[in-house]
Amino acid sequence: xxxQYFTGILSEIMAGLxxxxxxxxxxxxxxxxxxxRGVDIRRELVELLPALxxxxxxxxxxxxxxxxxxxxxACKSLSKVTIRICDSSRGDNGxxxxxxxxxxxxxxxxxxxVSEVKTISLATIFQISKNAGALLKPHIAKLVPMLIEGLTxxxxxxxxxxxxxxxxxxxxxxxxxxxxxxxxxxxxxLMDVATQxxxxxDSSVLDDLVPALVTLxxxxxxxxxxxxxxxxxxxxxxxxxxxxxPYAGKLLGALLSGLSSRSSGxxxxxxxxxxxxxxxxxxxxxxxxIAKIKAWYCEKEEEELHHSAALTLHSMSRNSPDVVQxxxxxxxxxxxxxxxxxxxxxTQEDEEKNTLDTLSLWQEIWQENAPGTEGGIRVxxxxxxxxxxxxxxxxxxxxxxxxxxxxISTVATKLGTNLPIASWHALxxxxxxxxxxxxxxxxxxxxxxxxxxxxxxxxDEQRSEEQRKLAxxxxxxxxxxxxxxxxxxxxxxxxxxxxxxxxxxxxxxxxKLVMPILSTxxxxxxxxxxxxxxxxxxxxxxxxxxxxxxxxxxxxxxxxVIDPVFEEILDGAIDSLQTxxxxxxxxxxxxxxEFTKKCNAGRMDAENKTQLLCVGMRLLPAxxxxxxxxxxxxxxxxxxxxxxxxxxxxxxxxxxxxxxxKQNLYKKLSYVLTLKSTSPLHADIKSLLAKHYSRTx
Numbered sequence: 250x251x252x253q254y255f256t257g258i259l260s261e262i263m264a265g266l267x268x269x270x271x272x273x274x275x276x277x278x279x280x281x282x283x284x285x286r287g288v289d290i291r292r293e294l295v296e297l298l299p300a301l302x303x304x305x306x307x308x309x310x311x312x313x314x315x316x317x318x319x320x321x322x323a324c325k326s327l328s329k330v331t332i333r334i335c336d337s338s339r340g341d342n343g344x345x346x347x348x349x350x351x352x353x354x355x356x357x358x359x360x361x362x363v364s365e366v367k368t369i370s371l372a373t374i375f376q377i378s379k380n381a382g383a384l385l386k387p388h389i390a391k392l393v394p395m396l397i398e399g400l401t402x403x404x405x406x407x408x409x410x411x412x413x414x415x416x417x418x419x420x421x422x423x424x425x426x427x428x429x430x431x432x433x434x435x436x437x438x439l440m441d442v443a444t445q446x447x448x449x450x451d452s453s454v455l456d457d458l459v460p461a462l463v464t465l466x467x468x469x470x471x472x473x474x475x476x477x478x479x480x481x482x483x484x485x486x487x488x489x490x491x492x493x494x495p496y497a498g499k500l501l502g503a504l505l506s507g508l509s510s511r512s513s514g515x516x517x518x519x520x521x522x523x524x525x526x527x528x529x530x531x532x533x534x535x536x537x538x539i540a541k542i543k544a545w546y547c548e549k550e551e552e553e554l555h556h557s558a559a560l561t562l563h564s565m566s567r568n569s570p571d572v573v574q575x576x577x578x579x580x581x582x583x584x585x586x587x588x589x590x591x592x593x594x595x596t597q598e599d600e601e602k603n604t605l606d607t608l609s610l611w612q613e614i615w616q617e618n619a620p621g622t623e624g625g626i627r628v629x630x631x632x633x634x635x636x637x638x639x640x641x642x643x644x645x646x647x648x649x650x651x652x653x654x655x656x657i658s659t660v661a662t663k664l665g666t667n668l669p670i671a672s673w674h675a676l677x678x679x680x681x682x683x684x685x686x687x688x689x690x691x692x693x694x695x696x697x698x699x700x701x702x703x704x705x706x707x708x709d710e711q712r713s714e715e716q717r718k719l720a721x722x723x724x725x726x727x728x729x730x731x732x733x734x735x736x737x738x739x740x741x742x743x744x745x746x747x748x749x750x751x752x753x754x755x756x757x758x759x760x761k762l763v764m765p766i767l768s769t770x771x772x773x774x775x776x777x778x779x780x781x782x783x784x785x786x787x788x789x790x791x792x793x794x795x796x797x798x799x800x801x802x803x804x805x806x807x808x809x810v811i812d813p814v815f816e817e818i819l820d821g822a823i824d825s826l827q828t829x830x831x832x833x834x835x836x837x838x839x840x841x842x843e844f845t846k847k848c849n850a851g852r853m854d855a856e857n858k859t860q861l862l863c864v865g866m867r868l869l870p871a872x873x874x875x876x877x878x879x880x881x882x883x884x885x886x887x888x889x890x891x892x893x894x895x896x897x898x899x900x901x902x903x904x905x906x907x908x909x910x911k912q913n914l915y916k917k918l919s920y921v922l923t924l925k926s927t928s929p930l931h932a933d934i935k936s937l938l939a940k941h942y943s944r945t946x
Contacts, residue, residue: 266304271313278319285326295346299353310363328373337382351388371399378442386449390457396443397478400434401471427514434473447488459496466503479522486525497530508557516557524564527572539579559610566614582632587611589655623663634672641679651691654698661701684726693739700743704750731762741795749802759803760814763796790832797836801843809852811860823871831881838887845894865904876917
């Protein structure tokens, strides 16, 4: 009977589903639920499925609750029948059913404002996708984006609720929650179905599928949808390979827009996806991507963009190493610059997850693609120098200039004179204007870079007159920086390094710089005090140590005239030996040792030899007193070296002609020989005694 009047019964029920009276609608819903149970699959039913779905979706949002409940039962029965019909084993009926039903469910069901309609539509699509197989191919371009959008719908509401209320209150907690949400989306059954669709995708499907994916990447709602879309694209590139090449540029453009997202989870997913897409992209598309990342890093100051740049290139290095090698001349100089950024303290989350901070990402990019630090700098020297010069000269970010300065120091120290003189000149030209500018946090790195450049031992014949003048100008600017209160210590240390390497005489200028420091040198103390006093004293000791080191490095080479300023410095050093802390005393001894090494006593005239003798007669007794310094072995060792240098200055200037000095020195050296704690010095002392004492006195 039912089979005989099948079409009439079903038509009557369909007409009643939208009847004005609620009792009729409710009855028809219940009737449809009973009618579809165990019904045979026939063509008439297949043709009526779209109309049945449209009517059931409408009545599912009925104003009457009892009608809505009856409609729910009808929808469940209709869903089961639809799933049975839309099966690959049904042949033409299955193909026709999918062609008729899927558009209705996707267009009306998935886009419905009624959550119950969305849920039943999503569940039906999920089951159809599992069973339909190759029959889905004509609909994949529309089905896959629908499945990915459904990830947000199926996400546990508690996750989105917590994410909304955490907000920016805790970045670490938000990152942990985003990671959880991404993990849930990857394990969703909808992603499994979307992945199954990959087996039926070819170039004919990509024409319609890729624009839909691009739209999802740019305008998708919810972290789960965006993360799922990125994950699907990764699988798509792996499956289709070269078929994706014509569309890779559009995908990279969409992914690039998401790298600046406020959500760290989205940035991580898009960066990882980009690392896979570039494998299928054209060379021009990759060049545009790298240029954009470089512009972000060099022109923007947002830490999020810098981290996205590092994540993207790190993903490219891991997943598409051949592409990175092909564009290494653009990637590695940027990595070299970025790996000189300040390290950030790791968060508890980083330690628990063993994740990498931005600096570590850049370091890995460099280490995995460059042939060692020195080898990498040598290979990409031209590009690295150009980038460092550009950043130092034109960047508005002090942080980037600090990184560039550190990079210049690394280039100078690693390559030395292997760095072409033209590159050296270009780097120094970029540094000098920054030296002359106002003070800013991190400028001490520019001091160090300048010192490393000027200390490079190029032969004079390699340098042009212009380059020599530029080097001297840089030195003079550095000496003026020693007058600034901020970073005075770093400036003095850098000047000392420069003067020890350059063959120039700036002692008069150095004298004017250091005398205010040396004249205010405090008495010092080698005992602990309260924290504030100790810190203040340590700072003074560091400054005093640097000042005396600068004097020692600034002594004119092979001088033959005892200038009055020399005596002023030496007299101050003698006075400070009685009161200064042990660190400053060591610096004084080193300064006096340099004085003796650079003094050309053999070529002095009689008047200057007499002055030198007077100076030495004052220095030697003061230095001898510290030979018996038991508390600080470094003071003993430094004073002994100074004594040896004073006694060996010249045969024409002998400070031991004074019998009292000679006897006192012998007694002190003999006493030191009796101490077990000074055993490392015994050999040097015995050698000194054998050389300068022909007999015991």
